[in-house]
Amino acid sequence: MQPGSSPAVAPFLRTAAAYAWRLLVVGTLVYALFALLGRFHEIGVALFLGLVVTALLRPVADVVARGLPRALAVALTMLGSIALVLGVLALVGEAVANERTTLVREFRDGVERIEQWLERPPFRLNPEALSDVQARIGQFLSSHRSTLVSDAVSGAHHLVAVLATLALALFSAVLFIHSGDRQWAWFREQLPVSVRGRAExxxxxxxxxxxxxxxxxxxxxxxxxxxxxxxxxxxxxxxxxxxxxxxxxxxxxxxxxxxxxxxxxxxxxxxxxxxxxxxxxxxxxxxxxxxxxxxxxxxxxxxxxxxxxxxxxxxxxxxxxxxxxxxxxxxxxxxxxxxxxxxxxxxxxxxxxxxxxxxxRALAEEGPEDGQDPSGPRPPDRS
Structure with missing residues (x-):
């Protein structure tokens, strides 16, 4: 090595370093993207739910739109789906309400049976230990009542966020079902011409x-x-x-x-x-x-x-x-x-x-044009 020249670096290390800094850049971009999505995760969740609803209801809306205007078909499809979901939830609520009294009694008896089962072999738990656990649970709820109430109050803010997310999801689903193809075409036209084909x-x-x-x-x-x-x-x-x-x-x-x-x-x-x-x-x-x-x-x-x-x-x-x-x-x-x-x-x-x-391959098989020298055009004579 001559004086003043930099030491020789192995090709493997040079290649590894080139990949390393590129991976660092990509990793930084990915981290920034996920941090941005985490900051506005409600919007991401709403758009995801809108796409799910679109994937489920777009075929139904297309069938209904064969005999009705597109906007009316989308409205009927969305209203019918909402009515179906609310009907299922009402059925579940009615089932819970009808079985509430029986369920409370069965759970009380079931807890007693579980305690008796744990007291018998092979567990042989001390009955006083089970009673102590119940007393500790009651004491914990009593001592942390204010904390539980404050958590419930703060949960109301989360409820508002959930309702806003559902509203945005419903709104985006309506737009996607009605004119999602035109929205995709508009987005594709905003891209450079060189990447439109790959984007499609x-x-x-x-x-x-x-x-x-x-x-x-x-x-x-x-x-x-x-x-x-x-x-x-x-x-x-x-x-x-x-x-x-x-x-x-x-x-x-x-x-x-x-x-x-x-x-x-x-x-x-x-x-x-x-x-x-x-x-x-x-x-x-x-x-x-x-x-x-x-x-x-x-x-x-x-x-x-x-x-x-x-x-x-x-x-x-x-x-x-x-x-x-x-x-x-x-x-x-x-x-x-x-x-x-x-x-x-x-x-x-x-x-x-x-x-x-x-x-x-096709151009090579066609060969030169008729009357042309296979060796190609000759340079002009400069002599």
Whole structure:
């Protein structure tokens, strides 16, 4: 090495350094994006819910619009859907109200049966310990009454935020259903001409995957809810309809949602009907999990992106860590959409390369024009 010259750097280190600073820039941008989304997460949730409603109701509105004006068809579709949801909630509320007295008595008796069961072998718990736990719970509620009241009051602010989010989701869904295609065309026209083609390919792939996943997960959730509701009704477990609705909502979190909802049903069955019925409900968790994992998802979700179970599990956990319940729900469709867009763009690039190679091959096979020297034009004679 000559004096004053910089030391030689291995090519591997030079390449690693080049990738390292680029990864730092990308990581900083991703972190800033997630921080921005976290600051305005209500807007993101509202738009996501609007897209879910659009994926579910856009086909219905298209059918109704064949005989009615588009605006009237969208209004009838939205009003009918809202009436259906409110009817289901009213049915659940009526079921809870009718079973409230019986449920309180059964729970009181069920708690006593659980205490007696814990006092017998193999647990042999001291009855005074159980009574002490109940006394401590009552003392905790009494001593922290002001804190609980303040939390309830602060929860009213969260209720306002939830209502505002639902209102924005409903408003955006109406606009998406009515003229979502024109909105997408306007957005695409704002992009540079060089990326409009890729944006069109990626956008179509993303929407196709999102609608397929939404339709599939709703069908899977409805099937699980019907199976759970019928099974709990046959077993005589109280609150079968609300528990079935809980199963429907929990099924939107893949892998872990259904077991959690059925665990709640098992606790209700244990308190109301005893250990035998609770054991049957626990066995139901295994059966429904097998049906969902090996029958429903392979059949129903075949039009959406098929992700490996490990990817689904990691996505759900990462989403729950990042944004709680909402993140767990959004994680899998987000990963599916991203992978679908990546696959569509890669396939488009491969198609373009293949087309370019075929064009070059065709030009080479045509050869030179008639009367032209195959060696090409000769330079002028400068002598």
């Amino acid at each position: 390919v990626g956008g179509r792939a993303a929407w196709r995957t999102f609608t397929g996943y939404t339709h599939g997960i709703v069908l899977v959730a409805a099937t699980n809810a019907v199976l759970v509701g019928v099974a709990l009704w046959l077993l005589g477990v109280p609150l079968a309809v609300p528990l079935a609705l809980l199963e429907f909502a929990a099924a939107f979190i893949p892998l872990i949602g259904s077991p959690i909802a059925l665990a709640v049903a098992a606790v209700v069955a244990l308190a109301a009907e005893g250990p035998l019925v609770a054991a049957i409900v626990i066995a139901l968790i295994v059966v429904i999990g097998q049906i969902e994992g090996h029958v429903l998802h392979p059949l129903v979700m075949s039009w959406a992106v098929r992700l490996h179970p490990l990817v689904v599990a990691v996505s759900v956990v990462a989403g729950s860590i990042a944004a709680g319940f909402v993140g767990a729900v959004v994680a899998v469709p987000l990963v599916s959409v991203v992978w679908s867009v990546h696959s569509a763009l890669r396939a488009a690039r491969e198609t373009d390369r293949e087309t370019a190679r075929e064009t070059e």
